[in-house]
Amino acid sequence: MNMNIPYLDLKRVTALHGAEIQQAVADVVNSGWYLQGDVTRRFEHHYADYIGTQHCVGVANGLDALSLTLRAYLEMGVLHEGDEVLMPANTFLATALAVSDNGLKIGFVDVKEDTLELNADALRNRVSPSTKALILVHLYGRCTYTEQVGKIVEEKNLLVIEDNAQAHGCMYQGKRTGSMGHAACHSFYPGKNLGALGDGGAVTTNDEEFAHTIRSIANYGFSEKYVAKYKGRNSRLDEIQAAVLDVKLPYLDEENRRREVLAQIYYEMIANDLIRLPMKMDSFSNVYHIFPVFTSHRDKLKQYLQSKGVGTLIHYPIPPHLQTCYRTLDEASVAYPCTDRLAQEELSLPLNPTMTEEEVRYVADMINAFSR
Ligand SMILES: Cc1ncc(COP(=O)(O)O)c(C=O)c1O
Incomplete structure (x- = not known):
């Protein structure tokens, strides 16, 4: 007799913590506070602690996490229009979209067939004077950082951004992915290892100025209420999604x-x-x-x-x-x-x-x- 095994049944995934999730959502509904409140701040603290960084900024989705990260580095003068940003050729489209959307140049590097990680030799050959950053994508949940990659980024002085959308909880030599680069981008798309009940994302970092810049750009560019330092946008993790994620994180x-x-x-x-x-x-x-x-x-x-x-x-x-x-x-x-x-x-x-x-x-x- 055949069994019936769907690729992923999200109803079953949610049911694992169903009662707690229902309660957390009801608490937000009844609170009357739906954006930029204590629940999101609490989750940001918990997630930063979990990943091992000083800061976490909740945003609307994983693509925004990547895109806002590059935009913040442009605003801070760390990156400049036309700089090249490398990434593995074997990645989800969003990694590339974030680079091209910001007027930066995409550079792909092939991966290795056995380990599926970034091919360090190809990376070394691909770095040019215009290369300023590398996005390390921990695809499939596999850490793609290696000592060889670490040496190259140090030698070439590259900014390292992790795309940790598929690797929540992954570790390399005692550190979590998401804490290994200058910044890391996370997606909480429902099917991810830590998934919301809709869209959600976050950026983790130890760089306070960068965290402030992201938070500001993601909130219309305001540096304080109604005072816009940047031409920003609206990209926020809402209180209901943050409440769900906070239930699931432990x-x-x-x-x-x-x-x-x-x-x-x-x-x-x-x-x-x-x-x-x-x-x-x-x-x-x-x-x-x-x-x-x-x-x-x-x-x-x-x-x-x-x-x-x-x-x-x-x-x-x-x-x-x-x-x-x-x-x-x-x-x-x-x-x-x-x-x-x-x-x-x-x-x-x-x-x-x-x-x-x-x-x-x-x-x-x-x-x-x-x-x-
Ligand atoms: C590797 C990778 N990067 C980025 C994203 C974009 O995340 P989101 O769907 O939350 O925009 C995803 C997931 O969909 C992903 O798998």
């Missing part, structure tokens, strides 16, 4: 541990010559936001798993450099062979803390029975 490590236990079952059980698994990482340097597998028979495998009741997704079918919106970029004509291959071959298996071990074993069994 459970994040436990849920990431659960993800790891389930991922180990995939690693131990999946044995099919047609399927490659990504290299296993140390505990907690991967928080298994996405469990990707790779096969040259991707579309057939996806269809086959669907016929067995297993939902999957593709992260992502078109990398940014091949998107229509970037067809005029110099980068559009450059080959990123590993990224291009991943886009052709990646399939994400269901993995979240609400799944049972039986469900994960069923998915692995179905994969093992797949043939071309």
Whole structure:
């Protein structure tokens, strides 16, 4: 008999802490205070403590977190229009959008096929005199910082911005991702490891001036009420989302541990010559936001798993450099062979803390029975 295993059932995810979430939302509804209040400030403090930074500024979503970060560095004179910002070619479109939206130049760097992390040799070759910053994207929940990358950014004096949208709770040598660069950007999109019940995002940093600048730009550019220092915008984390996130944050490590236990079952059980698994990482340097597998028979495998009741997704079918919106970029004509291959071959298996071990074993069994 087939089991029915959707890729991600958010109703089940919310139900894990259903009563507490309902109460927290009701408290905000009854408080009459919905924006820029104590609940958001409390969550910002808790999240900064969790990540290990001095400051956290809640914003409306992850794309805004990235975009506001670059804008703040432009306003502070740390970056200048036309500066090049590097990022892995294998990333979600939002990382690139934030750079181009700010009049900065996008530079892509290919990734490594086994570990999926940024290719440090390619990074070293790609840095030019106009390169001023690197966005490190901890994609799939995997920390992409390595000692080699650390050496290059120090040598080349690059500003380091982490895109931690997919890696809440991830650690590298005792530090959380999100505390390793000059600034880090987080998304609380509902499907993330720490997800809201709508959009949400945050920027974490140890730089007080930068944190103030972000907060101000995200609030119309006001430095004090109705006094605008910048041509700002409106991008705020609201009190209801902050309340939900504050309920869920204390459970994040436990849920990431659960993800790891389930991922180990995939690693131990999946044995099919047609399927490659990504290299296993140390505990907690991967928080298994996405469990990707790779096969040259991707579309057939996806269809086959669907016929067995297993939902999957593709992260992502078109990398940014091949998107229509970037067809005029110099980068559009450059080959990123590993990224291009991943886009052709990646399939994400269901993995979240609400799944049972039986469900994960069923998915692995179905994969093992797949043939071309
Ligand atoms: C790597 C990465 N960066 C940025 C974003 C953008 O976040 P949001 O959807 O909250 O705008 C996402 C998520 O969607 C993401 O996965």
